[in-house]
Amino acid sequence: MNADVAVIGVGTMGSMATWQLAKRGISVLGFEQYGIGNDRTAAGGESRLFRTAYMEGKEYVPLLLEARKLWEQLEYETNRKLLTLNGGLTIGDPNTDVMKSLLNSIDEFELDHEILQGKEASERFPQHRLFPEDIMVLDKNAGFLRPELAVVSAVEKAESLGAKIKRYTTVEGIYPDKNGVKIIANGLAYQVGKVLITTGAWTGKLLPQLRKQLIARRLVLTWFAPKNVEEFEPDKFPIFARMRKGYRLTGTPTLDGTMVKASNTKNPEAVLKPDNLNRDVSSEELIEVGEAVEQLLPGLVPNPVRASVYMDAYTEDDHSMVGRLPEMDNTFLISGFSGHGFKMSPVIGKVAADLIVEGETRHSIGHLDPHRYAKA
Numbered sequence: 189m190n191a192d193v194a195v196i197g198v199g200t201m202g203s204m205a206t207w208q209l210a211k212r213g214i215s216v217l218g219f220e221q222y223g224i225g226n227d228r229t230a231a232g233g234e235s236r237l238f239r240t241a242y243m244e245g246k247e248y249v250p251l252l253l254e255a256r257k258l259w260e261q262l263e264y265e266t267n268r269k270l271l272t273l274n275g276g277l278t279i280g281d282p283n284t285d286v287m288k289s290l291l292n293s294i295d296e297f298e299l300d301h302e303i304l305q306g307k308e309a310s311e312r313f314p315q316h317r318l319f320p321e322d323i324m325v326l327d328k329n330a331g332f333l334r335p336e337l338a339v340v341s342a343v344e345k346a347e348s349l350g351a352k353i354k355r356y357t358t359v360e361g362i363y364p365d366k367n368g369v370k371i372i373a374n375g376l377a378y379q380v381g382k383v384l385i386t387t388g389a390w391t392g393k394l395l396p397q398l399r400k401q402l403i404a405r406r407l408v409l410t411w412f413a414p415k416n417v418e419e420f421e422p423d424k425f426p427i428f429a430r431m432r433k434g435y436r437l438t439g440t441p442t443l444d445g446t447m448v449k450a451s452n453t454k455n456p457e458a459v460l461k462p463d464n465l466n467r468d469v470s471s472e473e474l475i476e477v478g479e480a481v482e483q484l485l486p487g488l489v490p491n492p493v494r495a496s497v498y499m500d501a502y503t504e505d506d507h508s509m510v511g512r513l514p515e516m517d518n519t520f521l522i523s524g525f526s527g528h529g530f531k532m533s534p535v536i537g538k539v540a541a542d543l544i545v546e547g548e549t550r551h552s553i554g555h556l557d558p559h560r561y562a563k564a
């Protein structure tokens with residue numbers, strides 16, 4: 189037996205699950221096809237938004253509140269700054285479904301927030317140009333994460349607790365047997381008790397039976413030069429998300445004192461072969477996001493100064509799959525975070541450790557059950 193548990197794919201979720209398993213004294217063998225914290229995974233691109241008021245569904249709020257504590261725990265254990273809570277604005281028409289869902293999550297969990305509109309909103313956050321129907325919801329428990337460093341930190345901590353990670357090692361097959369699970373990676377065989385699959389956008393490649401449920405999608409991140417950088421420092425410019433027909437513009441304050449991230453992540457296109465992701469960004473894509481920025485963020489020069497391409501695995505309902513895999517003994521899956529999983533990764537890692545070690549979790553994750561597709 190090479191380990192109690194193998195974690196396949198040590199990116200966002202894999203790093204957090206490895207940390208959580210190692211903390212419980214479980215022997216873990218991780219397999220990562222690239223290096224740790226590399227820029228080809230869904231954790232690339234300098235920052236990720238952390239939000240607690242949640243338009244994607246109020247059922248996430250308890251997970252997000254726990255995630256916040258775990259981010260602080262990881263910061264404490266690794267002596268690194270990973271989460272900056274500088275607030276978060278969601279801007280839009282309160283009559284739309286997403287804004288209603290966001291306000292619902294606030295009401296139900298009495299989340300710390302402010303609602304601004306009209307002159308008051310424009311004076312407080314003049315960086316945003318508003319439409320007459322827009323409101324601004326300021327989530328006080330929001331901010332940004334440093335994703336690459338977070339993955340590196342979780343792995344570093346897990347390794348210090350005894351986890352073993354095989355870098356540049358691709359898992360080619362998983363075979364449950366009477367002793368647990370056999371894994372073939374870079375042509376060699378390994379035997380473990382249980383397996384956790386955290387292969388993100390590559391999951392359909394490793395598990396072809398899930399290719400239709402877990403679609404890899406391509407997202408383009410873009411950065412813009414501010415006319416006056418001081419207006420876009422973290423203390424003046426909270427993270428933001430704006431939804432309108434045709435785009436979903438999200439962004440962060442300047443992190444390097446020269447650029448501000450503002451990206452359109454609406455309707456990301458499907459990627460048939462994740463190993464052949466098109467990393468070129470077309471002029472059309474740059475023009476489209478530039479037009480949205482020109483309309484909504486007049487303090488930015490509307491031509492992107494940086495653009496990079498990433499992938500995430502999407503499900504049909506944009507809820508991930510977290511749990512045992514139907515018809516594969518001793519095999520667990522965490523995938524399909526549909527462009528919004530980073531913020532919750534430490535709590536999802538903890539849930540995975542609960543399920544693997546205890547067979548159950550106290551967290552409410554019914555909406556993430558992989559069996560919902562089997563049932564359908």
Ligand SMILES: Cc1cc2nc3c(=O)[nH]c(=O)nc-3n(C[C@H](O)[C@H](O)[C@H](O)COP(=O)(O)OP(=O)(O)OC[C@H]3O[C@@H](n4cnc5c(N)ncnc54)[C@H](O)[C@@H]3O)c2cc1C
Nearest residue numbers: 197199200201221230237359388390525527528529530531
């Ligand atoms: C551009 C972009 C912006 C986003 N913005 C936000 C945001 O602001 N806030 C937020 O909360 N979420 C955001 N997300 C979503 C979030 O980043 C993802 O949901 C999350 O990172 C997915 O984690 P994962 O572990 O499933 O995938 P990954 O982090 O990609 O990890 C998968 C890992 O598996 C490895 N792997 C795959 N196949 C194999 C194999 N066969 N053998 C060995 N290793 C393998 C890969 O190399 C990779 O390291 C964004 C995503 C993208 C792409």
